[in-house]
Amino acid sequence: MDKNYDPSQIEARWYAQWEKNGDFRMGMTGESYCIMIPPPNVTGSLHMGHAFQDTIMDALTRYHRMKGHATLWQPGTDHAGIATQMVVERQLAAEGSNRHELGRDKFLDKVWAWKAESGGNITRQLRRMGASVDWERERFTMDAGLSKAVTEVFVKLHAEGLIYRGKRLVNWDPILKTAVSDLEVEAQEENGHLWHFRYPLSDGSGHVTVATTRPETMLGDSAVAVHPEDERYRALIGKTVRLPLVEREIPVIADDYVDKDFGTGVVKITPAHDFNDYEMGQRHQLPLINILNDDASINEVAPEKYRGMDRFVARQAVVADLEALGLLAKVDDHTLMVPRGDRTHQVLEPYLTDQWFVKAAPLAQPAIEAVESGRIRFVPENWSKTYFEWMRNIQDWCISRQIWWGHRIPAWYDDDGQVYVGRDEAEVRQLHQLPADRVLRQDEDVLDTWFSSALWPFSTLGWPERTAELAKHYPTSVLVTGFDIIFFWVARMIMMGLKFMDDVPFREVYVHGLVRDASGAKMSKSKGNVIDPLDIVDGITLDALLSKRTSGMMQPQLAQKIAQQTRTDFPEGIPSHGTDALRFYFAALASTGRDIRFDTQRLAGYKNFCNKLWNAARYVNMMVAEHDLQAATVTSPGIAERWICSKMNTLITSVNQHYAIYRFDLIAAELHEFVWHHFCDWYLELSKPVLQHGEDPAGQLATARCLVSVLETILRLLHPIMPFITEEIWQGIGPLAGKSGTSLMHQPFPSPDADAHDAQAEDEIDWLQQSLLGLRQIRGEMDISPGKPLDVLVADAQAQDETRLQKLGLWLKALGRIQSLSPAGEQPPESAIAMVGQMKLLVPMAGLIDKDAELARLDKRIAKLGKEVAAAEAKLNNPAFVAKAPENVVASAREQAERQRQALTDLRNQHARISAL
RNA sequence: GGGCGGUUAGCUCAGGGGUAGAGCACUGCUUUCACACGGCAGGGGUCACAAGUUCAAAUCUUGUACCGCCCACCA
Numbered sequence: 001m002d003k004n005y006d007p008s009q010i011e012a013r014w015y016a017q018w019e020k021n022g023d024f025r026m027g028m029t030g031e032s033y034c035i036m037i038p039p040p041n042v043t044g045s046l047h048m049g050h051a052f053q054d055t056i057m058d059a060l061t062r063y064h065r066m067k068g069h070a071t072l073w074q075p076g077t078d079h080a081g082i083a084t085q086m087v088v089e090r091q092l093a094a095e096g097s098n099r100h101e102l103g104r105d106k107f108l109d110k111v112w113a114w115k116a117e118s119g120g121n122i123t124r125q126l127r128r129m130g131a132s133v134d135w136e137r138e139r140f141t142m143d144a145g146l147s148k149a150v151t152e153v154f155v156k157l158h159a160e161g162l163i164y165r166g167k168r169l170v171n172w173d174p175i176l177k178t179a180v181s182d183l184e185v186e187a188q189e190e191n192g193h194l195w196h197f198r199y200p201l202s203d204g205s206g207h208v209t210v211a212t213t214r215p216e217t218m219l220g221d222s223a224v225a226v227h228p229e230d231e232r233y234r235a236l237i238g239k240t241v242r243l244p245l246v247e248r249e250i251p252v253i254a255d256d257y258v259d260k261d262f263g264t265g266v267v268k269i270t271p272a273h274d275f276n277d278y279e280m281g282q283r284h285q286l287p288l289i290n291i292l293n294d295d296a297s298i299n300e301v302a303p304e305k306y307r308g309m310d311r312f313v314a315r316q317a318v319v320a321d322l323e324a325l326g327l328l329a330k331v332d333d334h335t336l337m338v339p340r341g342d343r344t345h346q347v348l349e350p351y352l353t354d355q356w357f358v359k360a361a362p363l364a365q366p367a368i369e370a371v372e373s374g375r376i377r378f379v380p381e382n383w384s385k386t387y388f389e390w391m392r393n394i395q396d397w398c399i400s401r402q403i404w405w406g407h408r409i410p411a412w413y414d415d416d417g418q419v420y421v422g423r424d425e426a427e428v429r430q431l432h433q434l435p436a437d438r439v440l441r442q443d444e445d446v447l448d449t450w451f452s453s454a455l456w457p458f459s460t461l462g463w464p465e466r467t468a469e470l471a472k473h474y475p476t477s478v479l480v481t482g483f484d485i486i487f488f489w490v491a492r493m494i495m496m497g498l499k500f501m502d503d504v505p506f507r508e509v510y511v512h513g514l515v516r517d518a519s520g521a522k523m524s525k526s527k528g529n530v531i532d533p534l535d536i537v538d539g540i541t542l543d544a545l546l547s548k549r550t551s552g553m554m555q556p557q558l559a560q561k562i563a564q565q566t567r568t569d570f571p572e573g574i575p576s577h578g579t580d581a582l583r584f585y586f587a588a589l590a591s592t593g594r595d596i597r598f599d600t601q602r603l604a605g606y607k608n609f610c611n612k613l614w615n616a617a618r619y620v621n622m623m624v625a626e627h628d629l630q631a632a633t634v635t636s637p638g639i640a641e642r643w644i645c646s647k648m649n650t651l652i653t654s655v656n657q658h659y660a661i662y663r664f665d666l667i668a669a670e671l672h673e674f675v676w677h678h679f680c681d682w683y684l685e686l687s688k689p690v691l692q693h694g695e696d697p698a699g700q701l702a703t704a705r706c707l708v709s710v711l712e713t714i715l716r717l718l719h720p721i722m723p724f725i726t727e728e729i730w731q732g733i734g735p736l737a738g739k740s741g742t743s744l745m746h747q748p749f750p751s752p753d754a755d756a757h758d759a760q761a762e763d764e765i766d767w768l769q770q771s772l773l774g775l776r777q778i779r780g781e782m783d784i785s786p787g788k789p790l791d792v793l794v795a796d797a798q799a800q801d802e803t804r805l806q807k808l809g810l811w812l813k814a815l816g817r818i819q820s821l822s823p824a825g826e827q828p829p830e831s832a833i834a835m836v837g838q839m840k841l842l843v844p845m846a847g848l849i850d851k852d853a854e855l856a857r858l859d860k861r862i863a864k865l866g867k868e869v870a871a872a873e874a875k876l877n878n879p880a881f882v883a884k885a886p887e888n889v890v891a892s893a894r895e896q897a898e899r900q901r902q903a904l905t906d907l908r909n910q911h912a913r914i915s916a917l
Numbered sequence: 918g919g920g921c922g923g924u925u926a927g928c929u930c931a932g933g934g935g936u937a938g939a940g941c942a943c944u945g946c947u948u949u950c951a952c953a954c955g956g957c958a959g960g961g962g963u964c965a966c967a968a969g970u971u972c973a974a975a976u977c978u979u980g981u982a983c984c985g986c987c988c989a990c991c992a
Contacts, residue, residue, distance in 0.1 A: 001951095004952085187989090213992070225992095258992085259991055263991090263992065275990065277992085279990085336991095336992095337989090382921065383921090386921070386987070386988085389921095389988070393988085393989090514986095518928095520984090520985085588931095589929080589930075591930075593922080594930085595923095595985090595986095596930095597928095597930090598929095599929045599930090601928075602929055602930085602940060604941080605940055607954070608952095608954040608955090610954090611952065612951090614952080614954095615952035616952075617951085618952080619951030620951080669931070673939080680951085681956085685956095776957055776958060777957095779946085780946070780958035784946090785947075786946070786947055786956080787947080787949065871936060875936085875972090878972065880973090881935095881972045881973070883972070885972055886935090889935055889973095893935080896936090
């Protein structure tokens, strides 16, 4: 083995090997453990969020695979309708073309070509992360099979009246010229104005003043509303006003939606361009006056002057014209929530169009019950509240999109405008007995991408066919996802799963946090703070990082600032850390639900951890090389072996428990603690005197065997989180431990063994550690060089101490660099003392220790202990404590106080003796 | 307006009624034959604030402040 751990070397080899051997293949026998990957955008690339999420899913999958479960981690990608179409349209724009020029079929060819070109990117990156997905089962939401599932679901829901078509007010993106769902609207607080306009009463008796944040919509007003109990305006109800500029007579109506205290208490009503006004329009049978074209310019319904103007241009014109007429009462600054599209970031307009909707409430009800009853459990639990909140107020879901890339809606129209829904045109004709000469046109629209994603847990398993894998792996075990798509995806999968599979799609939903940058900001391309996980893995030079962050920007003016920040944050670029270190880092930070602030220093710490493990393995390999581990010789474990096995058993129990509750942070912390401190700092050190200087061949063999077996167990424990380094080391260590098999990933995950618990061994090694700690403190604080051999005297040794000195003397001497260890006798020389229970270890001061230094050391200890004794006594002197606290608490407080008092007395005596010198 | 988080050592985070923990950073010693990406020892926190419950509160209750997120129709 090389002296230094080099991840790039190791990681390059193993993934290809595993994949070639079919190691990730779906299991079909035994208990199912199945995770569906949240399908990333097929043309996208891996970001930190993916890397984090994939680490968790891979750790779970590998853990359960090693547990012997029939695992399936189902991979695949999403066609991401709007996002992908936008990318290709941008490419066309760069070529000076557009999709309309190209036509639908040619445009779709282009998209497929782009998918073929860039679609492998994210799956390659997934491989680099070590993801043990079953690539043979990779799916794409636009595959024939999945498309068939989409059609099937659409047709069935439509037949049941759960999908309907209707002219409704929807959120309209005037750039994309498509409807989007409520969820795709991002409301942003922005500074705007509140304009107050006077609308003259038709009878000439005056005017009412209305307030609006969108003046141009007044062109489509069809009423003015007041609160029915508003004294000020009671007399106006039923009258009409003359809408300025348009010169239309519109009624003054009463509706208790109006807030008397906001603005003037009079609201202009524009049913075709505002969701509330739409509702009110329905209640009062007001006409819907649509004044916008699909690009949000003013249409021919408005007065001629405004036609063709963009909405914002029209806004200024309307304000100017009203002002000229003396009808502008005032303008206030006003902050308002502006709805913007999550893709284009443009202001969306409520717009009246024909769209397809899913009737959500009937589907939501069982989905709510599934979580209430615990058939689906959120981790952490509090996310269920968010889920309930949304589901109980769910609105119908607009599923049609006026774009080209996606699943075409399976509906056909004849020339009379009749709509027929069916699996294909032939079925439609047959079902409705349409004559062959009846011309049918398929609906131009495609479905919302999330419609197909909602079917992912069963469409990927072959539904609507009743496949064996569907029977085996549905419902899946857990969904691992971010909170941002609970509504978009999680809720909808639950609704669709219950509807079409009659069972939940997954039993648990593990909701992880967001990966943020070092200062806590969300990573985004426009902020230039994105870190590509693979740059952490492989490393990247500053120049490459700079060009990555500043090229292809939507806002090139930010490039300089981003470059500057990047130079500050990563003056030397980013060194290579390897996949295993990054994965371990993610695991260590994955405490439930909390966001991760990316911290390169902590990450570097885990790279060091890999190096530590690597070198521990080198040591083990070297030390056991000369022993025949497979020899028939029967050995019995020594005290150190019993100790490390006992500790390891505790670890195994804990790790298994923590997997069950998704506490990867605790798993990582405990593994780190065990490997570094228990195994390397202590057990490897304890093994050295035995193997190097011991004269007991059986003991040496026992030690060698234990080194190998503990290391081999460590590798199995670490493997789900750090697959590469563990596999690499295991290839050498596994056989030494008597294990056979081509890969560590199929070895059994360690399970606890009650017999391994050994309180006596733990007590004895603890005694040894206390003794060594005491001596090292003296060395440290007295500036005695670590290599300087000591002569140590022992005083006040109890019977137990004597036994332990016998038993553990070899290690005490070797690890403490003690050249002689002897009884102190009646009149010991003045010494620095280390106390281990009653026993005292004396390091004679002569020639070694400075009197003042020792006094200072004692002062420090006395002060510290004195405080503790005072606190303990105060507690025990409190009668309420003694009377009311549980007996065992009082008893242990007494015991501890007694020990501390004794130790304090010893220290004071020692201080007095040294002072007297 | 409603809901959910967070506030613990310089930094990143665990802990969650019984005398404060980790990693990194810091200080001193240390290149001894697994590892200097290392070893040994050490310093460092009135656990945001206030009141309450309790023998005992960083931990439970209530309130306050600040930070963050989600949802919501006030024109």
